Amino acid sequence: MDLFSSDKITNILPFDGVTNYHGIVLNKQQCDFYYQQLFNKINWKNDEAIIFGKKIITKRKVAWYGASEYSYTYSKVTKRANLWIPELLELKAIVEQESNETYNSCLLNLYHSGEEGMAYHSDGEKMMKKNGAIASLSLGAERKFSFKHKENKQRIDIVLERGSLLVMKKGTQTHWLHRLPPTKKVHSPRINLTFRTIEL
Numbered sequence: 300m301d302l303f304s305s306d307k308i309t310n311i312l313p314f315d316g317v318t319n320y321h322g323i324v325l326n327k328q329q330c331d332f333y334y335q336q337l338f339n340k341i342n343w344k345n346d347e348a349i350i351f352g353k354k355i356i357t358k359r360k361v362a363w364y365g366a367s368e369y370s371y372t373y374s375k376v377t378k379r380a381n382l383w384i385p386e387l388l389e390l391k392a393i394v395e396q397e398s399n400e401t402y403n404s405c406l407l408n409l410y411h412s413g414e415e416g417m418a419y420h421s422d423g424e425k426m427m428k429k430n431g432a433i434a435s436l437s438l439g440a441e442r443k444f445s446f447k448h449k450e451n452k453q454r455i456d457i458v459l460e461r462g463s464l465l466v467m468k469k470g471t472q473t474h475w476l477h478r479l480p481p482t483k484k485v486h487s488p489r490i491n492l493t494f495r496t497i498e499l
């Protein structure tokens with residue numbers, strides 16, 4: 300943990316969980332470099348999900364990475380992970396140091412424009428470590444991100460800046476849903492990385 304920047308870390312949830320916004324952790328050069336590298340090198344695939352028994356294919360692209368080619372089930376579809384590439388290991392090291400946690404996998408999402416988003420959900424998949432931290436790193440376009448409490452429906456909105464880190468932990472997935480709302484105001488793409496701990 301960087302002792303000199305810890306004062307800018309804030310828990311954005313009022314109760315029932317800890318979600319720390321660390322602000323910008325990558326400078327502009329790093330953002331441009333990693334955005335280009337990931338855009339070109341990641342094995343991007345259109346996401347498939349089974350919703351109300353129907354197979355749907357999203358415009359958003361996704362990819363899972365880790366230290367082994369583990370298979371995983373996400374939105375009822377089973378797929379195989381890709382092996383770490385050097386750029387992802389570099390970003391994992393930065394995120395681990397900044398969040399003071401460790402991770403063994405990463406889900407990447409590519410949103411081509413503001414019209415693509417992700418609906419309300421929580422990340423409590425069976426194979427994920429229970430209450431493990433999820434570290435979300437954002438590259439490319441700035442986007443709004445929203446939380447909604449599962450019982451009282453309270454909403455918390457935050458803007459995820461380019462190069463910023465958001466760490467969801469301690470009760471966040473149990474008590475809150477989160478989403479990336481679609482918007483007509485954003486026309487450029489965004490890459491998001493969520494580092495997680497999967498129990499293999």
Ligand SMILES: O=C(O)CCC(=O)C(=O)O
Pocket residue numbers: 406408417422435444459477479491493
């Ligand atoms: O794109 C984002 O900021 C969030 C992605 C997300 O919630 C997820 O991959 O589970």
Ligand SMILES: [Fe+2]
Pocket residue numbers: 420421422477
């Ligand atoms: Fe999520």
